[in-house]
Amino acid sequence: MTQPPAWKVLACAALVGVAGDYLLRGGMWRLGFALWIAAICVCVATLGPRLSGERGLLLAGTALAPFGLVWRDAPMLYSIDMLSLLCIGALTIWHGSGRRIGELSIVEAARAGILAAINTGGGAAGLLQASGPPFSTEPTAQSRRRALVIGCVLAVPPFVVVAALLASSDQVFSGMLERLLSTMAIDGLRHLLVAIVLAWMVAGWLRAALGDAVGSSWLTVRSPGLPFPTVAVALYALIALLLLFVATQARVLFGGAEFLRVTEGLTVANYARDGFFQLVMAAGVVLGTLVMADWLLAADDAAGRRWYRVAGAMLLVLVATLLVSAAVRIWLYVGEFGLSIDRALASAAVVWVLAALVAFAATTLRGQSARFAPVTLYCTIGWVMGLNLINPEARVVNVNMSRAAHGLAFDAKYHAQLSADALPALLRGAHRLSLADCQKLGAELRDAWRIRLVADPQDWRSWNVPRFRLDERLSEGLACGGGSP
Secondary structure: OOOOOOHHHHHHHHHHHHHHHHOOOOOOHHHHHHEEEHHHHHHHHHHOOOHHHHHHHHHHHHHHHHHHHHHHHHHHHHHHHHHHHHHHHHHHHHHHHOOHHHHHHHHHHHHHHOOOOOOHHHHHHHHHOOOOOOOOOOOOOOHHHHHHHHHHHHHHHHHHHHHHHHHOOHHHHHHHHHHHHHHHHHHHHHHHHHHHHHHHHHHHHHHOOOOOOOOOOOOOOOOOOHHHHHHHHHHHHHHHHHHHHHHHHHHHHHHHHHHHHOOOOOOOOHHHHHHHHHHHHHHHHHHHHHHHHHHHEEEOOOOHHHHHHHHHHHHHHHHHHHHHHHHHHHHHHHHOOOOOOHHHHHHHHHHOOOOOOOHHHHHHHHOHHHHHHHHHHHHHHHHHHHHHHHHHHHHHHHHHHHHHOOOOHHHHHHHHOOOOOOOHHHHHHHHOHHHHHHHHHHHHHHHEEEEEHHHHHOOOHHOOHHHHHHHHHHHHHOOOOOOOO
16 A cells, blocks of 8 residues: 655644544534544545545444444443444554455454554654654754654653643642643643644554554464364363353243242342343353464364364353343343343343354354454444444333333333433323323423533534434423323
């Protein structure tokens, strides 16, 4: 990939850094942040060669990912969308180092994260060096000035980070810094420092995305090519452990809530809450062990590969049983206490792990391990998009209002604390609540949003779709119907 002149990359980074200082100051990072990321991607498209194939898809994904923050308002989706942006941004740098999506593996995914951190944090240093004439050891005035300028730029990121950490650790030092900064035109200095830090990070990311990643040659790890008996110890130990666990779960899987009620010391709440996340994590660890064992195993060990696939198939069946047990636990909890956003996220996590298991069975267990990571990547993209499309908070409201219509309890205070994603469903379904629950929900909504709007004033940079008609929806009020279904 032909590299653009360093000064062009630095100029783009400087402009984007100044834009970021403005776009990221509007409160929550939503529309302004999405536009800022889009501007960075435009720089890559402008400076680099014509976009095509995987490079164009990754760059388009990087530009579109933050618009999930604009489409939805739920904090849960905010975190997931932000994490997806970081991941696809790291993959864009990884692809710029000369890799292809078909080469993605668990090791390469870790390498992508390391490359992203190294290049975003320090990739701009090489651009500064390349933007001017070579350094001279002779003590000329020009070389001294240039050395000092570059040294000042290099010193800014660690200086700002350490100063912020020290200020947060000691009130006396923090007060001293505030007084010092107030005497140095604090607003102007803050804007300058923020713009410089953002420009530095953007320059490093641009350099790597354009194909000049720092560390792309030495961050390579090859499989040690171990024999099957070496990896078999962990696989067979996990099989024995999971068989023992599954044997203890049979009565719960078939007995359900009634079994828990007659079992001394067990309640539905304790059983579901104390075990669900551990089971999902255990399923993830087992799947990760299988993937790592496949990487560690010698590629030319045909007999060992056959035994590995047998052990892998057994572990997949047992992990699927873990997920069934986890699903039973969470839906026992939902059946007793209703759906919450945490329980909805937990259910979504089960779906993602199940998709990864299916991808593993369809690729690695069929001798096509190189396809596992790309297929899992596509499944993850679909999972994130699906979460944004189905609006989990609206699903929570619909499930709990259906329960309330059948005489079960409805927590008005909890639902009023949900984000603007839930508001349309609350307004549509209020007639299904009892008159008392509906009136309580209306009062809680008014109180919650009055406080929220004061704490988070509207700014176009923090604009998103669910809050676009917020005032109109709040003014509509609830059409209480006394619980008619």
